[in-house]
Amino acid sequence: MHVPDGFIDAPVSVAAGAVAVVGVAVSLRGARRELDDRTAPLAGLTAAFVFAAQMLNFPVAAGTSGHLLGGALAAILAGPYTAVLCMAVVLGLQALLFADGGLSALGVNITIMGLVTVAVGYGVFRLLLRVLPAARPAVTGAAFAAALASVPASAAAFTLIYALGGTTEVPLGSVAAAMIGVHVLIGVGEALITSLTVSSVLAVRPDLVYGARGLIKRPELRTRTVSGSGGAAGEPSGAGA
Template identity: 70%
Template sequence: MHVPDGFLDAPTSVATGVVAAGGVAVALRGARRELDERTAPLAGLTAAFVFAAQMINFPVAAGTSGHLIGGALTAVLVGPWTAVLCMTVVLLVQAVLFADGGLTALGTNTTLMGLVAVGVGYGTFRLLAAVLPRTRGGVLVAAGVGAFLSVPVAALAFVGLFAVGGVADVPVGTVAAAMVGVHLLIGLGEAVITVAVLGAVLTVRPDLVHGAAYLRRPADLARRPAPVETDSR
């Protein structure tokens, strides 16, 4: 799902590269706010998790299987800025170690799967989380819808870039319809997997879920009964 070299013309690639570099620079500052000086090890290990999680094949239906992309899930788990960094690092690793996604298209891929997917996923999550009931179910629904939308919107952004900087004269509407149609299905899978993983983390370690911080309440301190004064003298 990574844009290879040559799909978009040079000006578009350069423009998305500038956008990606700006976004990553902002994310580097933002991540320091989310994780302070623990940024490097925690973001690094989270990126390693995203990398590994993308290798899990989830059976979807009728013999097909899909894997997680993880933008929305990571944003809800560790916060949007750290998630942008994690996705960027995963894309960088895939581009230089596996030739997956072109080097000149790195900016495009980072913009689409880092900035757009994480931004849409997390933005939707926050909007819905504000209206939905403040419960575990509310968090899961919000994250699921965010994950679902993040995929077709990123695909739509790609079609937009292709319309501007593509090398073929195609009717944008047709390509957009085909891409969005396919990615609605992929988004459905993404939503299901995101909810399953997030639900598991919420059950075991709700304190680790950045996006569910508002569910946390200070622990009720049980009052100890005052020691009974016994006069033993």
């Protein structure tokens, strides 16, 4: 859900814009640490991936379908700072080119769908990894919890902004209950897709899962002599790709 123009009043929109600018500025410095001079192409391609992944609809229940927000997924795979940049760029281009989300609400959208999902998602992920064993199922489980927490957190942040600058008097309790309730459901879908995606990347290129670097070693290419045949099967086959 991209917030359009007129949903949040002008002063709060501008304030959220300031929050977004600070968040993106901090991430610009952080991303250089994560990716050095490879930042532009890698973050750009990750942003293109998030953009494409948001187009992937998955059925939720009874004919309704949801799509990925992608904040937690991008943070776990590419690192939190890069993820904020990716989300900000995706949201910015969606507003500029597709009129998806208002230009005046861009700060609100970046704050709730970029900063909050990444911060909560990545925070939960790293906290859980600290107590869980370093194994693939644990990383997958942590990714599940991270994505599950990130979506209602984003909804809660929206409710907070709405309480500050909403343009219609709606009982806040019911807004909060409806928003967070619906988004817990959406969060389950997000968590399922996120954790399975992280798990499948872990299986092939664990070095590319930023949030779990060094935890899981890349599977080695092993060679073994098969008894009886000897010779050819035991040839060293190089260090792998």
